[in-house]
Amino acid sequence: MARVVSLGSINVDRIRTVTDDEARVLESRYEWFPRRGETVEVPDVPPEIGADPDRLLQGGKGANQAVAAAKGAAETTMLGKVGQDATNLGVLDNLRDSGVVTERIGAAAEPTGTAYVFVEPGGDNRIVVRAGANGAVDDSYVRAHEAAIRDADCLLLQNEVPPAPVEGLLSRLADAADRPAVVLDPSPVAGAERFLEYDAVDYLTPNDAEYEALSPHVDAYDGVVVHKRGPDDIVVEDGERFTVTPPPVDAVDTTGAGDVLNGFLAARLADGASLQRAVEVAAVAASLSTRTPGAQAGIPSLAEVLSVVDGEDAA
Numbered sequence: 001m002a003r004v005v006s007l008g009s010i011n012v013d014r015i016r017t018v019t020d021d022e023a024r025v026l027e028s029r030y031e032w033f034p035r036r037g038e039t040v041e042v043p044d045v046p047p048e049i050g051a052d053p054d055r056l057l058q059g060g061k062g063a064n065q066a067v068a069a070a071k072g073a074a075e076t077t078m079l080g081k082v083g084q085d086a087t088n089l090g091v092l093d094n095l096r097d098s099g100v101v102t103e104r105i106g107a108a109a110e111p112t113g114t115a116y117v118f119v120e121p122g123g124d125n126r127i128v129v130r131a132g133a134n135g136a137v138d139d140s141y142v143r144a145h146e147a148a149i150r151d152a153d154c155l156l157l158q159n160e161v162p163p164a165p166v167e168g169l170l171s172r173l174a175d176a177a178d179r180p181a182v183v184l185d186p187s188p189v190a191g192a193e194r195f196l197e198y199d200a201v202d203y204l205t206p207n208d209a210e211y212e213a214l215s216p217h218v219d220a221y222d223g224v225v226v227h228k229r230g231p232d233d234i235v236v237e238d239g240e241r242f243t244v245t246p247p248p249v250d251a252v253d254t255t256g257a258g259d260v261l262n263g264f265l266a267a268r269l270a271d272g273a274s275l276q277r278a279v280e281v282a283a284v285a286a287s288l289s290t291r292t293p294g295a296q297a298g299i300p301s302l303a304e305v306l307s308v309v310d311g312e313d314a315a
Helices: 020-031 063-071 093-099 133-138 137-145 146-150 163-174 192-197 206-216 257-270 276-288 302-309
Strands: 003-007 013-016 040-041 055-059 075-079 114-121 125-130 156-158 181-184 202-206 222-227 235-238 240-244
Touching: 003 063, 003 114, 003 146, 003 202, 003 257, 055 063, 055 093, 063 075, 063 093, 063 156, 063 257, 075 133, 075 146, 093 181, 114 133, 133 276, 137 163, 156 257, 163 192, 181 192, 181 257, 192 202, 206 222, 222 257, 222 276, 235 276, 257 276, 257 302, 276 302
Parallel strands: 003 075, 003 156, 013 114, 040 125, 156 181, 181 202, 202 222
Antiparallel strands: 013 055, 114 125, 222 235, 235 240
């Protein structure tokens, strides 16, 4: 069975639906407030940002991508840290119920990470992240689980845990004779350019805003770029260039759609699919996931995705 490891964030998502006007007011009031489709990380949030969520859901880019990889039929292990509040929040139970291996997740003194997700009428979102326990992922933790990472077929990385231990890992993997393929989601984009200096990063999956922010560094990057261009096209640059267009759906909430793409991409690549086939399957999975509120609740099964891609019922 294909093996995937996701090293990254585990959050509780506080979802709040806002009007276009409310989003513009927040954007004008706080210079760091994310643009549409953007994720930013801040050390703390003002009361009005965290107030009155419409619902609480499980999230975190690392956890979302792990769930998606598991739904994509890969044996998936989550690496990251949660707080002592994780049991009451149901964080680990939710991952296990989704088929993710959780035994290697660590405990931290800080509370479980939080994401404040603002969903606009068209389903677009803006996300503010507070690290919490994610900030406790350190070099000793990563080294303790490095054997499991090296044993995987594919490694999923994001930018919601401290960069230093991730950079150390990428440096060591670059010299490894047998290592997993590395898929990097450069979100939040601030500081993500540092990871592109490592030869171990094989796939980069920016959305439009991230691609624009990283453009000088992307030009010098030698790996595969899977550019998520809004809801319409996914442009893949791998020496040559091809475009995949996902099916149109009535989007309710785009939160986590990029994570679904990454998770399915890793699962299919780990299973030996060609790059084009993997992207086609991942694009459909991401599109279908937007029909349901929340980052994880709407992630489809591989069978459901393949029924849309080409009518097959199995990989």
